[in-house]
Amino acid sequence: MKKIILFLIFLLLIFMVFPRVGLYEFVFDRGEYDDRNESSTEIIKDLDELSPKTKELALEFLERCEENGLDVRITETYRTQARQDILYEQGRTTPGLVVTWTKNSKHTKRRAFDICKDNTDDPYGDVEFFRKCAQIGREVGLTPGYYFDEVQDIPHYELNRWWLP
Numbered sequence: 484m485k486k487i488i489l490f491l492i493f494l495l496l497i498f499m500v501f502p503r504v505g506l507y508e509f510v511f512d513r514g515e516y517d518d519r520n521e522s523s524t525e526i527i528k529d530l531d532e533l534s535p536k537t538k539e540l541a542l543e544f545l546e547r548c549e550e551n552g553l554d555v556r557i558t559e560t561y562r563t564q565a566r567q568d569i570l571y572e573q574g575r576t577t578p579g580l581v582v583t584w585t586k587n588s589k590h591t592k593r594r595a596f597d598i599c600k601d602n603t604d605d606p607y608g609d610v611e612f613f614r615k616c617a618q619i620g621r622e623v624g625l626t627p628g629y630y631f632d633e634v635q636d637i638p639h640y641e642l643n644r645w646w647l648p
C-alpha cells in the first residue's frame with residue numbers, strides 16, 4: 484500500500500514538473516516537412532518550415548506586433564546547413580560583410596526566424612521598431628537577438644529552451 488501511494492505521488496510530481504521543463508516540446512516539437520534538397524542555398528520564408536512550437540510562438544508574435552501597429556515581415560525561417568555554411572564564409576573567405584557568427588545556427592534546427600520592417604524603404608533603419616518587436620518577442624517566449632550580449636542580432640528571433648538541443 485505504501486509503495487502504491489509513493490508511486491502515485493511520484494506520478495503526480497512527474498505531471499506537475501514535466502509541463503514546466505517542456506517534455507512536451509522535447510518529444511513533440513518535431514514537424515513533418517517536405518523533402519528538399521539539403522544542398523539548396525535558397526532563402527526560405529515559410530513559417531511551416533519551423534518547428535511546431537517555434538511556428539506557434541512566431542504566429543503569436545506576429546499577431547501581437549500587428550495589434551501594436553508594427554508592420555513585420557518574415558525574411559527567413561529554416562536554413563539548410565549548406566546555406567548557413569555559405570553565410571558563414573561570407574566576410575571570412577568570400578567577399579562581403581560578416582553576417583553570421585556561427586555555423587551552428589538555430590535556423591538550421593528550425594527554431595529561428597528573421598524579420599524586418601515591412602512597407603518601408605529602410606527595412607532595418609528603425610531602431611525603435613526593432614526595440615518594440617523584441618519586447619513582444621520576449622513576452623511571447625522567444626529569445627530576440629536584440630538582447631544578445633555578445634553580438635546583437637536585431638532581426639533575429641529564436642526558440643531557446645535549455646532542454647532543447
Ligand SMILES: [Zn+2]
Pocket residue numbers: 590595596597638639640
Ligand atoms: Zn536569424
